[in-house]
Amino acid sequence: MNWDLIITWGKNILIVIGGITVFFTFIKGLSDVIPQLRKFKSWFWSQTAERLKNRTLVKNAIASDIETHVNEVVADLQKELPLGWIRKASIEWVTESKENDLEEGEIILRVKPFEDQDQNFLAGVYTFFSKALFPHTKEVIPTNVRKAAILRISHRTISNKKPYLRESFENSFLETAIKEDPTIATYLGRYENLDKKGFFTGSFLREIHEIATKTRFTDLRNRMNQEVDEILTHIEGFISQLGVRPTRKIPQGGWYRIGPATSYAFMLVARPEHGGVEPYVNRAKERLTQNIERLYIMGAKEEKPFAKYVISEIAKLPNYKLVEVFELNKDYRGNTGGIGALFVTSQAAVPEETSEI
Amino acid sequence: MKLFIFRIKNFFKTLPELFKSTKVKMVYDSDLSNLVESLGIKTKIEDGDFFCRFCNTQITLENLGAIQKESGGLKFICTNLKCLSKL
Numbered sequence: 001m002n003w004d005l006i007i008t009w010g011k012n013i014l015i016v017i018g019g020i021t022v023f024f025t026f027i028k029g030l031s032d033v034i035p036q037l038r039k040f041k042s043w044f045w046s047q048t049a050e051r052l053k054n055r056t057l058v059k060n061a062i063a064s065d066i067e068t069h070v071n072e073v074v075a076d077l078q079k080e081l082p083l084g085w086i087r088k089a090s091i092e093w094v095t096e097s098k099e100n101d102l103e104e105g106e107i108i109l110r111v112k113p114f115e116d117q118d119q120n121f122l123a124g125v126y127t128f129f130s131k132a133l134f135p136h137t138k139e140v141i142p143t144n145v146r147k148a149a150i151l152r153i154s155h156r157t158i159s160n161k162k163p164y165l166r167e168s169f170e171n172s173f174l175e176t177a178i179k180e181d182p183t184i185a186t187y188l189g190r191y192e193n194l195d196k197k198g199f200f201t202g203s204f205l206r207e208i209h210e211i212a213t214k215t216r217f218t219d220l221r222n223r224m225n226q227e228v229d230e231i232l233t234h235i236e237g238f239i240s241q242l243g244v245r246p247t248r249k250i251p252q253g254g255w256y257r258i259g260p261a262t263s264y265a266f267m268l269v270a271r272p273e274h275g276g277v278e279p280y281v282n283r284a285k286e287r288l289t290q291n292i293e294r295l296y297i298m299g300a301k302e303e304k305p306f307a308k309y310v311i312s313e314i315a316k317l318p319n320y321k322l323v324e325v326f327e328l329n330k331d332y333r334g335n336t337g338g339i340g341a342l343f344v345t346s347q348a349a350v351p352e353e354t355s356e357i
Numbered sequence: 358m359k360l361f362i363f364r365i366k367n368f369f370k371t372l373p374e375l376f377k378s379t380k381v382k383m384v385y386d387s388d389l390s391n392l393v394e395s396l397g398i399k400t401k402i403e404d405g406d407f408f409c410r411f412c413n414t415q416i417t418l419e420n421l422g423a424i425q426k427e428s429g430g431l432k433f434i435c436t437n438l439k440c441l442s443k444l
Binding site for chain 2: 086096104107176325
């Protein structure tokens with residue numbers, strides 16, 4: 001027997017197996033960070049599953065397809081919502097479990113074969129947002145407020161990215177939620193109104209998350225509904241005044257709200273021709289004298305570079321801490337795009353490691 | 358310059374987020390029987406002891422859509438999308 005030949009073959013086979021493993025691990029790692037490659041991964045699994053009719057491959061194909069589609073629709077939200085809220089979705093197949101292994105509130109969804117993939121996808125998106133929105137404050141925020149927020153975000157992303165599923169989502173998820181609790185319809189309408197000007201994800205969600213974080217162990221927790229309604233009413237009043245020349249119509253007190261848990265103010269940034277950056281910096285200083293803890297900068301899409309300049313100038317003020325710079329779904333003029341930023345006063349700033357944002 | 362530094366800091370702060378994920382637990386159709394058995398509820402499901410928490414339909418292995426842990430116990434939801442949307 002030619003041992004040398006066998007050893008050489010063995011080595012070659014191991015090299016090929018090693019090479020394939022390295023290649024697929026590399027592709028898998030890349031697909032975690034490059035969304036376009038996830039489509040390739042999903043296509044690869046579905047083709048392989050179709051040819052080999054293997055159950056494990058079919059499961060991989062379904063998981064990969066749902067992950068790809070969910071991640072595709074949620075990717076843009078990463079830049080819009082607070083840091084840490086939207087992470088990529090990953091499917092964990094459960095084949096067996098003990099009751100104690102499940103966390104409180106945790107859901108195991110049954111997934112059917114490919115012919116029900118639209119239903120799998122809708123259920124996947126909804127479950128994903130239920131889990132992702134308001135981390136750590138879910139139980140503090142009233143159910144109808146939270147549910148309407150999940151539905152609004154799901155509806156918007158599905159309408160934009162998978163319009164053919166919009167009707168199906170409306171007929172099942174939206175309709176049922178409203179039948180179950182009619183107040184959800186009211187919130188949905190109000191959220192949509194805010195969303196048209198970028199204030200839903202830009203400031204509203206951030207504010208209620210902040211309030212929920214602060215009031216978790218206080219009496220105010222029992223009055224969250226009232227607090228949410230007051231914030232909604234304030235922002236609605238504010239945006240109803242936004243016209244072609246917004247600053248002329250908004251009364252002085254309309255620009256900010258001082259509540260029992262938080263205080264915030266808005267600053268709309270667009271017109272560099274009106275005295276440059278100085279008036280904006282002065283207004284930011286003025287908010288400090290009013291003891292307003294949180295300052296939202298809402299920059300118009302057309303003036304994004306100027307808005308960034310204003311943000312960087314306000315960041316130089318010693319009493320302000322820049323917490324976040326985020327993208328807006330719509331700017332305050334209703335155009336797609338725009339940039340936002342959140343500052344907190346130094347006294348109100350929470351240490352970075354404990355911050356929810 | 359400060360915004361630039363903020364962006365650099367933010368980039369390193371957000372970098373780990375790229376590798377974190379929100380896990381959604383799912384059970385494949387053909388693994389359901391095995392799962393309910395491991396949870397110790399297969400016999401009870403076969404005996405018709407459980408009902409959908411939303412529409413009160415009797416839960417069977419055919420119409421079980423989701424299992425949720427709530428208030429320390431297990432709740433069951435049927436496959437009707439209208440019930441799943443109430444989760």
